[in-house]
Every structure is written in structure tokens, then in C-alpha cells.
Amino acid sequence: MEESRKHFPDLEEIESEMRRLNHRGKYRRALRSTVGTLLVVAALAVLAATLFLPVMRVTGTSMEPSLSAGDIIVGVKNSQYLPGQVCSFYFNNKLVLKRVIGTAGDWIDIDDNGRVFLNNVPLDEPYVQEYSKGICDIELPYQVPDGKVFVLGDNRETSVDSRSTAVGCVAVDEVVGRILFRIWPLNHFRYLGEL
Numbered sequence: 001m002e003e004s005r006k007h008f009p010d011l012e013e014i015e016s017e018m019r020r021l022n023h024r025g026k027y028r029r030a031l032r033s034t035v036g037t038l039l040v041v042a043a044l045a046v047l048a049a050t051l052f053l054p055v056m057r058v059t060g061t062s063m064e065p066s067l068s069a070g071d072i073i074v075g076v077k078n079s080q081y082l083p084g085q086v087c088s089f090y091f092n093n094k095l096v097l098k099r100v101i102g103t104a105g106d107w108i109d110i111d112d113n114g115r116v117f118l119n120n121v122p123l124d125e126p127y128v129q130e131y132s133k134g135i136c137d138i139e140l141p142y143q144v145p146d147g148k149v150f151v152l153g154d155n156r157e158t159s160v161d162s163r164s165t166a167v168g169c170v171a172v173d174e175v176v177g178r179i180l181f182r183i184w185p186l187n188h189f190r191y192l193g194e195l
Contacts, residue, residue, distance in 0.1 A: 054177055056088060056095060062153030062160070063097050066127045066192075072184035073097075073192070075177035081149050083118060086179040086192055089151075089170050097179065098151035098161050098170075099127070102144045109141040110163065114156050117141075132156040136163040147172055 009017070058071040063086070067073065081087055081100045088097050102108045102118055109117040114131030116123045134156045144150045148169035153159025162169050182190045 054088070055183075056097075056179075058097060061158055062155050063099075064155045065129055066099075066154045067097060067179075067182065070185075071182050071188070073179050074181045074183055075179045077177045078175075079172060081172065081175065081178060083123075087149070087151065087170075088176040088179065089174050090176065091167060095176065098153050098159070100149050100178075101152050101162070102150040104144055104146045104148060106144045106150065107141050108144065108150050108162075110136060116152070127154045128156060129154075130157065134158075134163055135160055137165050138163060138168075144169055149175065 054075045054077070056073050056075065058067045058073060059069055061069065066086070075088055081103060083100055083102060083106075085100045086097055087100055088095055090096070101116060101123070107117075107119050109120070110133055111117070112133060114133045116125065142150070148171055150162045150169050151167075152161045152163065161167055179192050182188055182192055
């Protein structure tokens, strides 16, 4: 009976095994590095979205035709709002989008046909398709109080906004932010900061 021999690897086999182990180690380090980088980027994106650039989905019709239900928009946190800008705020635990019409000290008036006047000057409102006085139970002309903004929806017939005492003017510190971009649907991507 032949005695079994133990096989000892030769130099070529040892080098081949070392290359394989080295390659596996490099792959694991690269994978760990990639996963770590992706986690940091995701955390920073969530932090930025929460603190500076909120991403929102439009529901309802009060901002049509400028914004439609299902649109996804990006805002920016801000403390100053100008007439014409679209802003978001919470009303009855729901995020609402409206257009800033006037700021502290401004006089707002709305005629019977729904035309809006800011400090006795008729507003040029290319974003409104059909004028309507809508639900208006405030006394006009109306002066915007300090620290607040007067907001209206673009779809004046259906929008419940600062014309109603149920909503009233919105405190600037309650505004989540102003809308910068519509990012979805992609074929309607648009900068909205200066509307």
C-alpha cells in the first residue's frame, strides 16, 4: 500500500491564492466605502430637505393652472416673502400652497369681479385664468397686519385663503417656505421662484 502524500503548494499556487485574497479584500473595502458614502449622502439629502429645501406633493386644485394635483415641488425656507411668490404653510394639519399677494402694511382690495388691488394698484396676474371674488368674508379694503402675509390661490373660485376669516393672513413664522421648482412631471419642470 502506498503511503498517501500530503500535497504542499508550490510557489505559483501560493501567489495565486494571495492575489485572490488580496482582490477579495480590495472588493470588500470598496464596497464598504461605497455603502458608507451612499449613507452619508442620503443622510445629508434628508437633512437638507428637512431644514432647507422641503420637497412637497401638490394636492387639490386651488393653485391651478400654475400647479396641479400630483406635481412635485421643491421649496426653500425663507423669512421674507414678496408678492407673486408661491408659499406653503400648514392649515388644519395640512400643508397648503398659496400665492403671496401682500405683506405687512399693504392694503388689499378685491372688486366684485374678483380683480385684486394692491395699495390701490390693480395687480397684473397672468397666473389667474378666471377672476372670482370667491369666499370672501373679510372687510375690504384690508390692511395686512405686521408679521403676516395675505395669500390667495390662483384658482380663485375654489380656493379658501386669506379672503376667508377661517384662514386669514398667515404669520410669516408659520410659512414652511416659498416654492422654487416644479420637478415632476419632468416634462413640466419649471423654475417658480419669480412667478
